[in-house]
Amino acid sequence: NKPITLFELGKMRAEGRKIVMLTGYDASFAALLERNGVDVILVGDSLGNVLQGQKTTLPVTMDHMVYHTECVARGCSRPLIVTDMPFGSYAESPAQAMRNAARLMAAGAQMVKLEGGAVMAETVRFLVERGVPVCAHIGLTPQSVHQLGGYRVQGRSDAGAATLKADALALEQAGASLIVMEMVPAGLAAEVTASLSSMATIGIGAGADCHGQVLVLHDLIGVFPGKRPRFAKNFMEAATSLDEAVARYVADVQEGRFPGPEHSY
Numbered sequence: 001n002k003p004i005t006l007f008e009l010g011k012m013r014a015e016g017r018k019i020v021m022l023t024g025y026d027a028s029f030a031a032l033l034e035r036n037g038v039d040v041i042l043v044g045d046s047l048g049n050v051l052q053g054q055k056t057t058l059p060v061t062m063d064h065m066v067y068h069t070e071c072v073a074r075g076c077s078r079p080l081i082v083t084d085m086p087f088g089s090y091a092e093s094p095a096q097a098m099r100n101a102a103r104l105m106a107a108g109a110q111m112v113k114l115e116g117g118a119v120m121a122e123t124v125r126f127l128v129e130r131g132v133p134v135c136a137h138i139g140l141t142p143q144s145v146h147q148l149g150g151y152r153v154q155g156r157s158d159a160g161a162a163t164l165k166a167d168a169l170a171l172e173q174a175g176a177s178l179i180v181m182e183m184v185p186a187g188l189a190a191e192v193t194a195s196l197s198s199m200a201t202i203g204i205g206a207g208a209d210c211h212g213q214v215l216v217l218h219d220l221i222g223v224f225p226g227k228r229p230r231f232a233k234n235f236m237e238a239a240t241s242l243d244e245a246v247a248r249y250v251a252d253v254q255e256g257r258f259p260g261p262e263h264s265y
């Protein structure tokens, strides 16, 4: 099985094959995700929540992200590895973002992810033009939880929806390859997806009409002790092994069975 490249992701998008993304933080799970067909492993700063027990992702550092990226990169060879840039590691300037992205790429990331809309377009372009593929992230952006006033659905108002659409277009024009949309009404996410010409949309709580889906591993296997958000599904409820749970997630995304209306807004 050939490694997943940007070119392959573009082909999947063009051919209407769903991109299956899942978070992973260590070598053993990276191997498990790989053998069950996950296309993209996200080393998410959700590791602050699910590994470290933090209330938010804000305390996650570059050193944490480098360490977990190295662990994941040793465990797999086919999935594309995307690593989150943590809070405070990219917002100052494009130069700061490039300096920190370079550390993540050296650790084994093949793309970096950063949160924010049109305000981040200049930084996205700076990275892309210097050889760093970028995944954007809009809608509910957990690093801005204190600004947003909680973990809630975004883009419900007409103004919010218009901003979200404009953000996606700005990030596409800046050269982002992927964009995560988190906690966005399904109809709006579908509109954004249809409005783009090259960037692939990855939904989490954004309905079934995105080019792909992502979940947090610990939600999927039902081991996160906190309240499970509406968009998450515990795939262990219908599985007898971790391999089976991940394989079912992959198949359900590929065949359009997940997410259902009960996981959407």
Ligand code: KIV
Binding pocket: 023, 042, 043, 044, 045, 046, 047, 084, 180, 182, 204, 214, 215, 216
């Ligand atoms: O950190 C993370 O796991 C994420 C996903 C929820 C998209 O950013």
Ligand code: NA
Binding pocket: 044, 045, 046, 057, 084
């Ligand atoms: Na994240």
